[in-house]
Amino acid sequence: xxxxxxxxxxxxxxxxxxxxxxxxxxxxxxxxxxxxxxxxxxxxxxxxxxxxxxxxxxxxxxxxxxxxxxxxxxxxxxxxxxxxxxxxxxxxxxxxxxxxxxxxxxxxxxxxxxxxxxxxxxxxxxxxxxxxxxxxxxxxxxxxxxxxxxxxxxxxxxxxxxxxxxxxxxxxxxxxxxxxxxxxxxxxxxxxxxxxxxxxxxxxxxxxxxxxxxxxxxxxxxxxxxxxxxxxxxxxxxxxxxxxxxxxxxxxxxxxxxxxxxxxxxxxxxxxxxxxxxxxxxxxxxxxxxxxxxxxxxxxxxxx
Amino acid sequence: xxxxxxxxxxxxxxxxxxxxxxxxxxxxxxxxxxxxxxxxxxxxxxxxxxxxxxxxxxxxxxxxxxxxxxxxxxxxxxxxxxxxxxxxxxxxxxxxxxxxxxxxxxxxxxxxxxxxxxxxxxxxxxxxxxxxxxxxxxxxxxxxxxxxxxxxxxxxxxxxxxxxxxxxxxxxxxxxxxxxxxxxxxxxxxxxxxxxxxxxxxxxxxxxxxxxxxxxxxxxxxxxxxxxxxxxxxxxxxxxxxxxxxxxxxxxxxxxxxxxxxxxxxxxxxxxxxxxxxxxxxxxxxxxxxxxxxxxxxxxxxxxxxxxxxxxxxxxxxxxxxxxxxxxxxxxxxxxxxxxxxxxxxxxxxxxxxxxxxxxxxxxxxxxxxxxxxxxxxxxxxxxxxxxxxxxxxxxxxxxxxxxxxxxxxxxxxxxxxxxxxxxxxxxxxxxxxxxxxxxxxxxxxxxxxxxxxxxxxxxxxxxxxxxxxxxxxxxxxxxxxxxxxxxxxxxxxxxxxxxxxxxxxxxxxxxxxxxxxxxxxxxxxxxxxxxxxxxxxxxxxxxxxxxxxxxxxxxxxxxxxxxxxxxxxxxxxxxxxxxxxxxxxxxxxxxxxxxxxxxxxxxxxxxxxxxxxxxxxxxxxxxxxxxxxxxx
Numbered sequence: 001x002x003x004x005x006x007x008x009x010x011x012x013x014x015x016x017x018x019x020x021x022x023x024x025x026x027x028x029x030x031x032x033x034x035x036x037x038x039x040x041x042x043x044x045x046x047x048x049x050x051x052x053x054x055x056x057x058x059x060x061x062x063x064x065x066x067x068x069x070x071x072x073x074x075x076x077x078x079x080x081x082x083x084x085x086x087x088x089x090x091x092x093x094x095x096x097x098x099x100x101x102x103x104x105x106x107x108x109x110x111x112x113x114x115x116x117x118x119x120x121x122x123x124x125x126x127x128x129x130x131x132x133x134x135x136x137x138x139x140x141x142x143x144x145x146x147x148x149x150x151x152x153x154x155x156x157x158x159x160x161x162x163x164x165x166x167x168x169x170x171x172x173x174x175x176x177x178x179x180x181x182x183x184x185x186x187x188x189x190x191x192x193x194x195x196x197x198x199x200x201x202x203x204x205x206x207x208x209x210x211x212x213x214x215x216x217x218x219x220x221x222x223x224x225x226x227x228x229x230x231x232x233x234x235x236x237x238x239x240x241x242x243x244x245x246x247x248x249x250x251x252x253x254x255x256x257x258x259x260x261x262x263x264x265x266x267x268x269x270x271x272x273x274x275x276x277x278x279x280x281x282x283x284x285x286x287x288x289x290x291x292x293x294x295x296x297x298x299x300x301x302x303x304x
Numbered sequence: 305x306x307x308x309x310x311x312x313x314x315x316x317x318x319x320x321x322x323x324x325x326x327x328x329x330x331x332x333x334x335x336x337x338x339x340x341x342x343x344x345x346x347x348x349x350x351x352x353x354x355x356x357x358x359x360x361x362x363x364x365x366x367x368x369x370x371x372x373x374x375x376x377x378x379x380x381x382x383x384x385x386x387x388x389x390x391x392x393x394x395x396x397x398x399x400x401x402x403x404x405x406x407x408x409x410x411x412x413x414x415x416x417x418x419x420x421x422x423x424x425x426x427x428x429x430x431x432x433x434x435x436x437x438x439x440x441x442x443x444x445x446x447x448x449x450x451x452x453x454x455x456x457x458x459x460x461x462x463x464x465x466x467x468x469x470x471x472x473x474x475x476x477x478x479x480x481x482x483x484x485x486x487x488x489x490x491x492x493x494x495x496x497x498x499x500x501x502x503x504x505x506x507x508x509x510x511x512x513x514x515x516x517x518x519x520x521x522x523x524x525x526x527x528x529x530x531x532x533x534x535x536x537x538x539x540x541x542x543x544x545x546x547x548x549x550x551x552x553x554x555x556x557x558x559x560x561x562x563x564x565x566x567x568x569x570x571x572x573x574x575x576x577x578x579x580x581x582x583x584x585x586x587x588x589x590x591x592x593x594x595x596x597x598x599x600x601x602x603x604x605x606x607x608x609x610x611x612x613x614x615x616x617x618x619x620x621x622x623x624x625x626x627x628x629x630x631x632x633x634x635x636x637x638x639x640x641x642x643x644x645x646x647x648x649x650x651x652x653x654x655x656x657x658x659x660x661x662x663x664x665x666x667x668x669x670x671x672x673x674x675x676x677x678x679x680x681x682x683x684x685x686x687x688x689x690x691x692x693x694x695x696x697x698x699x700x701x702x703x704x705x706x707x708x709x710x711x712x713x714x715x716x717x718x719x720x721x722x723x724x725x726x727x728x729x730x731x732x733x734x735x736x737x738x739x740x741x742x743x744x745x746x747x748x749x750x751x752x753x754x755x756x757x758x759x760x761x762x763x764x765x766x767x768x769x770x771x772x773x774x775x776x777x778x779x780x781x782x783x784x785x786x787x788x789x790x791x792x793x794x795x796x797x798x799x800x801x802x803x804x805x806x807x808x809x810x811x812x813x814x815x816x817x818x819x820x821x822x823x824x825x826x827x828x829x830x831x832x833x834x835x836x837x838x839x840x841x842x843x844x845x846x847x848x849x850x851x852x853x854x855x856x857x858x859x860x861x862x863x864x865x866x867x868x869x870x871x872x873x874x875x876x877x878x879x880x881x882x883x884x885x886x887x888x889x890x891x892x893x894x895x896x897x898x899x900x901x902x903x904x905x906x907x908x909x910x911x912x913x914x915x916x917x918x919x920x921x922x923x924x925x926x927x928x929x930x931x932x933x934x935x936x937x
Contacts, residue, residue, distance in 0.1 A: 029812070076598070079349060080347060080349065080350075080619060081349050081352070081355060081598055082349075082350045082352070082598045082601040082602075082617075083598070083619060087619070088619055091618060091619050092619065092620075094332070097328075097329065098328065098329035098330070098332060099329075101325045101326060101328065101329040102326070102329050102330075105322060105325070105326050105329075108322070150655060154655065155658070155659075158659075161656075161659060161661055162652070162655035162658070162659045162661065163647075163652050163655060163656055163661070164621075164645075164656065164661060165618075165621055166332075166334060166335035166621075167334045167335065168330055168334075171329075171330075223315070226315075249648075249649060249652075250649070250652065251652070252621075252645075252647045252648075252649065252652045252653075252656070253621075254618055254619055254620040254621035254646075258620050259619070259620060262347070262620065262648075265809055265810065265811075266810065266811060267811040293314070293318070296307075296310060296311060296314055297311060297314050
């Protein structure tokens with residue numbers, strides 16, 4: 001309980017620091033949210049600035065916005081004039097969440113399977129093949145992978161559509177591309193952990209009891225070798241979050257990643273700030289969950 | 305004990321959570337294909353006509369709303385079958401008649417009796433008068449407000465400028481919703497007798513100035529701040545706005561339900577083009593006053609008067625339009641459902657076109673043009689749009705005319721058009737693109753290395769000696785960068801000048817340009833209406849879009865005279881003379897005239913190429929073709 005309380009305090013502090021730093025960073029770069037090729041008369045410009053409270057002193061803008069943000073209100077988007085920041089996050093989050101969930105599921109399925117197989121069939125063709133694939137997955141940037149995947153699966157094989165969002169078929173390819181580095185890393189982690197576990201005494205005991213290899217690996221060794229994979233889920237979420245802006249752009253998916261990149265490029269102060277806060281909160285929550293589960297499955301870890 | 309049980313159950317719990325998550329991830333419904341899906345290039349900023357400024361916004365707004373007039377092919381024009389531009393001119397839309405007075409200053413529009421809003425109520429002349437008032441109201445902050453400055457009194461209303469003795473409208477501080485401009489508080493009309501300004505900084509003055517207004521024969525005292533209670537023994541009344549009286553000072557009036565009378569400052573031959581341009585389209589008063597801005601633009605609230613309504617908007621994905629059953633000409637609208645996609649990557653859009661997910665893209669990446677050029681579904685045509693470089697005339701040595709001319713003449717623009725832009729763009733020597741009726745653009749300086757060297761030597765820099773390093777600024781984009789590299793190369797080789805390139809992201813680039821923090825910088829301009837004035841009036845002294853620091857008395861005079869000139873031919877020749885001054889002085893270097901680059905599925909009909917890049921959705925239809933349906937994966 002104290003662990004949770006202390007963690008909550010840290011999360012609040014981190015969120016505040018992130019908010020403050022992003023707020024100041026965004027205000028310090030040149031160019032306003034209303035720069036456009038057509039210059040507007042001075043009187044009109046003053047009006048726009050008054051409307052979005054850009055003409056108050058900076059400290060006042062900061063306090064006003066912080067007070068509203070605490071109530072969960074991030075104001076109107078500067079560039080998407082018809083929507084509030086909350087509208088944008090409300091629409092974008094489910095899109096990115098479903099993409100992210102599928103990506104992590106694929107990563108777990110492929111990464112764990114490949115890791116277990118290559119550890120159990122150490123130094124065979126299977127091992128070499130899956131580890132080579134894993135090395136590629138870690139090394140190849142996802143925009144290269146995505147472009148290749150589009151050529152192969154869309155144009156050569158006509159299996160899936162080239163992009164967009166709305167049907168499950170459209171999600172498969174981007175989710176696979178997004179999952180590749182995570183799957184690759186998971187495979188290597190699992191292989192190493194599995195090899196460690198397979199050398200432990202209790203495994204030798206299990207073999208000595210006359211159990212089949214399959215039973216030993218699946219019933220006894222797998223559990224122990226999942227620990228590193230479990231703790232990697234926090235960083236994996238981060239990887240999926242940071243990877244999604246590129247993937248979402250290539251496949252034209254209207255998720256949080258697209259909104260974030262566009263907001264930053266277009267100086268949409270309010271929207272960028274809102275998305276950064278949502279990302280930070282999500283990441284902190286995932287890490288807390290992973291820590292909790294870690295303590296739950298590994299008896300050696302105590303909550304402190 | 306329980307912890308151990310939990311530990312045992314954990315793998316199953318985790319699996320269950322994962323399964324639930326996957327179920328959630330795959331639960332999003334499938335969307336049926338629209339009759340027409342096209343790429344609108346970017347997420348639109350708004351569907352509120354006076355607040356929109358871009359071309360993608362225009363495509364959607366022209367589907368949702370309808371002005372008095374609309375830019376379309378003339379009804380008696382031959383059907384567009386070839387690959388050349390069709391003339392688009394203002395045609396009757398919500399109005400079915402327009403009378404222009406002898407002096408060209410008064411326009412009388414008759415509103416079509418069958419015109420309806422999408423909630424079934426009739427569209428009246430009052431809707432237009434109110435919409436234009438809203439567009440001009442300072443708190444609406446419409447960037448296009450200056451399109452109405454041709455109306456008598458409009459500029460003063462928009463800038464809240466008035467004098468003692470003039471008619472004013474005072475809005476009392478009793479708005480139903482404080483942060484919403486509409487509905488407005490109680491409006492008091494009267495004659496301004498006196499302005500009492502206190503001492504202090506600008507903010508205090510604006511808050512505590514007392515306005516003495518004669519209302520119905522008695523004096524009343526108004527003030528923005530309610531903290532100073534009395535003046536002359538009378539209580540001060542708190543207000544939110546004081547503006548010139550719209551009814552009596554601005555040149556737009558509704559005479560009954562169906563007649564709108566517009567009075568202009570000068571004869572403005574292109575006024576019908578402005579009326580047919582989307583910022584002047586009407587908005588629904590009841591809807592805006594009920595929900596407030598921007599909530600009224602939500603799909604479930606929005607009331608419009610055009611061929612289409614919004615079914616839903618998914619941010620950075622699509623706007624889905626469905627046919628408006630109340631549209632006066634609904635029988636003629638053939639497409640029931642249209643998706644306007646916000647695909648910002650040209651490559652992604654091309655991929656989706658190639659795999660049958662979209663039927664029409666409004667741009668293609670220049671790198672694939674040589675491959676697309678042979679295909680029958682790839683279309684290019686000249687548009688009223690120019691690519692040019694601004695020169696900062698306040699920075700030596702660029703303040704010398706010879707230097708600017710030398711720089712211009714040393715650029716091989718044909719190379720830029722052929723190797724980089726690739727869609728048949730024409731090298732430009734002047735500002736106004738060809739193709740405007742009655743206007744013969746002047747011939748500017750051609751590519752001539754010898755002459756350029758001579759001019760540079762004459763300016764005191766023989767063979768580029770002692771010429772300071774120049775920087776070319778552009779907004780980051782592969783095409784702009786490639787063009788800047790060609791210019792850099794030409795200047796280095798032909799003139800011996802050292803050139804650096806600086807790419808900035810859009811917002812920062814515009815900011816640097818506005819503040820004249822550049823030496824040479826890339827720019828582009830689309831025609832707002834089909835008249836050379838839309839290009840030429842940019843460069844008058846201190847004009848909002850001048851951004852070069854250039855000022856020329858003769859030029860200002862000519863542009864001013866053209867605005868007042870009533871004879872069409874003389875007006876165009878005044879503008880031509882002005883452009884001659886411009887391309888001789890060269891505060892800008894024209895590079896090329898743009899071409900449109902579109903992929904259009906052969907089954908899409910009713911789409912025609914035009915110089916303004918206007919594509920009314922309600923004129924289009926899809927020809928049913930079994931094979932094309934099967935080809936889509």
